[in-house]
Amino acid sequence: MMDALLSGMDQLFTLSTMIAMLLGVIAGVIASAIPGFTITMAIVLTLPLTFTMDPLQGVATMLAVYVGGYTGGLISAALLGIPGTPSSVATTFDAFPMARKGEPGRALALGIWASFFGALVSVVVLIIAAPPLALIAVKLGAWEYFSLIIFAMTVVASLVGKSMLKGLMTGLLGLFIATVGSDPMMGVARFTFDSDLLANGFPFLVVLIGIFAVSQLLSEVEDAEGVKHGKALMPDDVNFNPMAALKETLSYPVNLVRSSLVGVFIGAVPGAGGSIANLLAYDQAKRASKTPEAFGTGTPEGVIASESGNSATSGGGLIPMIALGIPGSAVDAVLMASLMVHGIGVGPRLIMDHGDLVYGMFMAMLVAALMVLVVCLFSMRWFLRVTEVPKSIIVPVVLVCCVIGAFALNNRVTDVYLLLGVGVFGYVLSKLDYPLAPLVLGVILGPIAETNLRRALMSDENWMLFFTRPISLGLLLLAALSIVLAVRHHRRAKRLQAA
Amino acid sequence: MSQSTTDRSPSGERHAPGRGGPLAHVLLNIALAALFTALFVRAQALPSSMWEPLGSGSFPRLVLAALVALNLAIAFKEARAFLRQSPGERGQVGAWIWRHRLAFAVLALFAVYIIALPWLGFSLASLAFLLAGQWLLGARSLKALAIAVVVALVFSLGVDTLFRDVFVISLPRGLFG
Numbered sequence: 053m054m055d056a057l058l059s060g061m062d063q064l065f066t067l068s069t070m071i072a073m074l075l076g077v078i079a080g081v082i083a084s085a086i087p088g089f090t091i092t093m094a095i096v097l098t099l100p101l102t103f104t105m106d107p108l109q110g111v112a113t114m115l116a117v118y119v120g121g122y123t124g125g126l127i128s129a130a131l132l133g134i135p136g137t138p139s140s141v142a143t144t145f146d147a148f149p150m151a152r153k154g155e156p157g158r159a160l161a162l163g164i165w166a167s168f169f170g171a172l173v174s175v176v177v178l179i180i181a182a183p184p185l186a187l188i189a190v191k192l193g194a195w196e197y198f199s200l201i202i203f204a205m206t207v208v209a210s211l212v213g214k215s216m217l218k219g220l221m222t223g224l225l226g227l228f229i230a231t232v233g234s235d236p237m238m239g240v241a242r243f244t245f246d247s248d249l250l251a252n253g254f255p256f257l258v259v260l261i262g263i264f265a266v267s268q269l270l271s272e273v274e275d276a277e278g279v280k281h282g283k284a285l286m287p288d289d290v291n292f293n294p295m296a297a298l299k300e301t302l303s304y305p306v307n308l309v310r311s312s313l314v315g316v317f318i319g320a321v322p323g324a325g326g327s328i329a330n331l332l333a334y335d336q337a338k339r340a341s342k343t344p345e346a347f348g349t350g351t352p353e354g355v356i357a358s359e360s361g362n363s364a365t366s367g368g369g370l371i372p373m374i375a376l377g378i379p380g381s382a383v384d385a386v387l388m389a390s391l392m393v394h395g396i397g398v399g400p401r402l403i404m405d406h407g408d409l410v411y412g413m414f415m416a417m418l419v420a421a422l423m424v425l426v427v428c429l430f431s432m433r434w435f436l437r438v439t440e441v442p443k444s445i446i447v448p449v450v451l452v453c454c455v456i457g458a459f460a461l462n463n464r465v466t467d468v469y470l471l472l473g474v475g476v477f478g479y480v481l482s483k484l485d486y487p488l489a490p491l492v493l494g495v496i497l498g499p500i501a502e503t504n505l506r507r508a509l510m511s512d513e514n515w516m517l518f519f520t521r522p523i524s525l526g527l528l529l530l531a532a533l534s535i536v537l538a539v540r541h542h543r544r545a546k547r548l549q550a551a
Numbered sequence: 552m553s554q555s556t557t558d559r560s561p562s563g564e565r566h567a568p569g570r571g572g573p574l575a576h577v578l579l580n581i582a583l584a585a586l587f588t589a590l591f592v593r594a595q596a597l598p599s600s601m602w603e604p605l606g607s608g609s610f611p612r613l614v615l616a617a618l619v620a621l622n623l624a625i626a627f628k629e630a631r632a633f634l635r636q637s638p639g640e641r642g643q644v645g646a647w648i649w650r651h652r653l654a655f656a657v658l659a660l661f662a663v664y665i666i667a668l669p670w671l672g673f674s675l676a677s678l679a680f681l682l683a684g685q686w687l688l689g690a691r692s693l694k695a696l697a698i699a700v701v702v703a704l705v706f707s708l709g710v711d712t713l714f715r716d717v718f719v720i721s722l723p724r725g726l727f728g
Contacts, residue, residue: 097718217628221621227614228587235607238600242607243590266661273688276653280689445698448684449706451661452677455668456710460720465669472665476658484576502610510603 060108060412064419069109073116073416077423080120081127085435086453087134087265090257091121092382093460099390107394108409112416114387115366119171119420122363123428126163127435130355131156132450134265138256138327139362141492142334144264146347146354153350156439157432161297162352163359164428166308169301170360171421173312174319174367179414182371182403192321194508195518199527200321201501204328206534207335208490216542218486226494227501229254236503249466256327257461258470259495261454266475267482269447279443292436294429304356307337311357312364319368319381327496329368331489333361339537345545367417374402374410570636571643576629584622591615656687672725677707 063069076098083094098117102110125140130147147159192200208223232243233253244250273279301308311333318329337357338347347354370387372378377398379385388398396406403410438446458471478488508517518524594615597608648655664680671679681703690699714720 217621217625221618221625224614224618224621228590228611228618231611231614235597237603238598238607240598240607242597242611243593270654270658273653273657274651276650279653442689444685444688444690444695445702447657447688448681449702451657451664451684452681452706452710455665455677456673456714456722459673459722460714463720465723468665468668472662475661479654479658480579484572484579505610506603506605509605513604 056407057411057415059408060410061415063106063108063408064112064412064415066109069112070419072105072109072113073420074423074427076113076116077120077420077427080117081124081424081427081431083117084121084124084136084140085127087128087132087136087261087450087457089453089457089460090137091118091125091139092386093457094121095383095386099386102390103393107391107396108412108416110390110394111387111409111413112420114390115413115416116420116423118383118387119363119366119417120424120427122171122366123164123167123359123424125362126160126167126359127438130159130163131435131438132265132446133268134450135260138260138492138496139330139365140358141260141264141327141489142330142358142361143355145334145358145489146349146351147358148350149348150350150352150355151439155291155350156436157292158297158300158352159350159355160428160432160436161292161294162301162355164294164425164432165298165301166311166356166359167363168421168425169308170312170315170363171366171417171424173309173360174316174364175414175417175421177313177316178367178370178374178417182375188320192523193521194504194511195521195524196527197504198501198508199518199524199531201497201504203527203531203534204332204497205493205501206531206538207331208493214485219490222481222486222488223490223494226259226491226496227498228494229259229491230256230495230498231502236499237506249469252462252464252466254470254474254495255458255461255467256495258458258467259474260492261457262471262474263478263488263492265450265454266471267478267488269450270475270479271482272443273447292433300352301356304353307340307353307356308360310340311337311361315361315364316368316371318361319365320371328493329365330358330362331493333357339534339541344541345548363421370413370417373398374413377402570633570638571647573629573633573636577626577633580622580626580629584619584626587615587618587622591619653688657684660684660687668723668725670726672727673722674707674711675725675727676723677710678703681706 079098080091080094083089084091094117095114098114102113105113121137122139125136126143126147128134128136129140129143130151133144133148133152135141135144143163147163150156150159205223208219230253232250234240235242241251244253314333314336315329318332334347334354334357337353338344341347341351341353343351343353369381369384373384373388377388379388391398391409396402396409454471455468458467459465461467478491481491482488509515518528591612594608594612597606597611599606599608660680660683664676667679668676670676682699685699685702686696690696711722714722
């Protein structure tokens with residue numbers, strides 16, 4: 053192991069690799085900071101550039117984009133209230149209110165440190181526990197997956213806001229939206245009405261941009277007089293104090309470690325990934341907090357949970373890929389492709405046949421996390437200047453970015469039409485006080501839930517298997533416990549409000 | 552996390568409560584309940600499979616049934632709120648629309664931009680949208696207009712060139728491309 057580690061480090065720490073990684077980090081941060089541009093897009097665009105590099109340099113550059121991307125999503129989530137990537141949805145819940153209260157620098161600094169520690173924890177877990185964790189992750193059958201999704205759906209209870217009925221309604225609406233288009237098992241067209249517009253369903257990213265970005269940007273321009281007089285997004289007195297934020301981040305060690313471990317585990321489960329991890333980590337932090345009522349109003353605990361949770365998925369996602377050759381997400385599949393381009397077979401023997409490469413990748417994750425930290429701490433003052441840009445510039449520009457993001461996803465103009473429709477609907481829902489986060493969660497989890505439910509019953513029609521398989525039962529018990537605690541908390545909050 | 556803006560202006564001041572909010576809820580939720588009922592009926596025509604017990608219609612039907620029930624429950628709750636509240640001052644709806652005039656104008660402009668995108672192409676449509684959008688949102692002085700032109704050029708022609716030449720992604724070219 054030591055030989056492989058030293059050999060990997062020797063290959064990694066060259067000037068050209070460090071420069072390529074630094075550029076990758078910057079590209080990842082910037083791409084993810086633009087609403088509508090995802091980490092997957094950034095990494096796919098990077099792939100052809102790595103063909104001429106040697107294997108470790110190529111993978112290290114892509115890992116740099118990957119790690120940078122998880123932190124970059126924080127920027128637009130905190131400053132605009134629009135998640136830069138699906139993995140930063142929960143970051144909008146507290147980082148944006150904190151920024152709105154005049155502390156955008158604090159929100160960003162907390163997020164940067166939490167992201168760094170999340171990535172750090174994930175690398176440590178990756179090095180120590182990759183093989184055993186991967187074996188657990190792939191033992192999950194359709195029953196366990198379905199139960200895991202049921203558990204994840206209970207997060208909705210934390211996201212419902214003031215009205216449980218409205219939260220459940222938008223969560224179910226998300227599940228329904230996910231059923232439009234081709235049936236995942238039989239390929240039958242559902243609710244498409246023979247229209248080209250609906251033939252491919254609602255891509256998740258289009259729903260995310262429409263729901264959050266379009267409705268948020270329209271809300272920004274409601275204050276007609278303020279906008280016309282050049283009002284900026286935030287108050288102009290912006291304070292950025294990274295050391296104070298470091299102290300504050302470290303003052304929540306349990307939250308930091310718990311959220312990071314949630315991120316690693318969810319990242320290690322193929323198909324789950326960062327878009328769920330940040331919400332689950334946020335939910336767990338809220339339940340464990342002494343002041344759950346502060347969540348959603350700009351509490352540091354919420355920012356730390358979401359950002360450490362989503363960044364930790366970067367290491368978690370590599371676990372099944374490195375240990376078993378199974379890509380946990382689209383990004384991992386692109387990373388695998390980059391290795392295969394160089395003639396390296398990815399599978400259970402990867403760590404034995406190319407130990408230096410694997411340990412080099414672990415080190416690259418660590419170096420990338422450090423680079424992201426340095427790049428963000430030095431560049432964040434520049435990003436914070438976004439808050440001084442008048443709304444008259446920022447709103448049209450971000451709307452154009454949303455259109456590019458929606459179109460570039462599949463090169464389809466129909467996705468841009470859907471963006472408009474979803475955006476208008478999201479704006480109406482937000483005006484009527486419906487929480488939007490459960491809708492996004494429903495769209496993410498819907499296809500996974502349906503596919504695994506049907507797959508489980510296809511293997512065996514016995515419903516009792518959900519309760520007799522130990523991991524599935526454990527997850528369902530956790531889900532039940534989660535609902536009981538949420539209802540109790542909701543009632544207590546209502547009693548306190550009434551008193 | 553939910554944006555509680557029903558009876559608040561962007562500046563945060565609370566407006567006098569009226570029946571507008573509950574009425575809007577009742578109308579939306581009844582419309583949604585009717586839509587989901589129709590979709591539920593349509594979902595029954597989805598084919599079943601000899602290979603699996605559920606088929607392609609079961610999951611959507613389950614979700615749609617729950618959606619109908621929830622929308623009716625919300626409509627019922629809001630109808631009671633509507634009956635409990637006294638009518639608001641006259642002209643509240645008009646005042647609400649006037650307060651949101653800029654948001655509606657931006658939305659209308661955005662809709663025109665998206666509809667024009669396949670015909671005009673990304674560069675031209677974005678250039679026009681960015682110029683019109685910035686003007687609409689208050690860029691009226693000579694300096695602000697000059698900045699608006701630069702911003703519009705960078706984020707339309709500049710971005711199009713970046714995507715075409717660097718990322719090899721072709722944004723919509725339109726009839727003139």
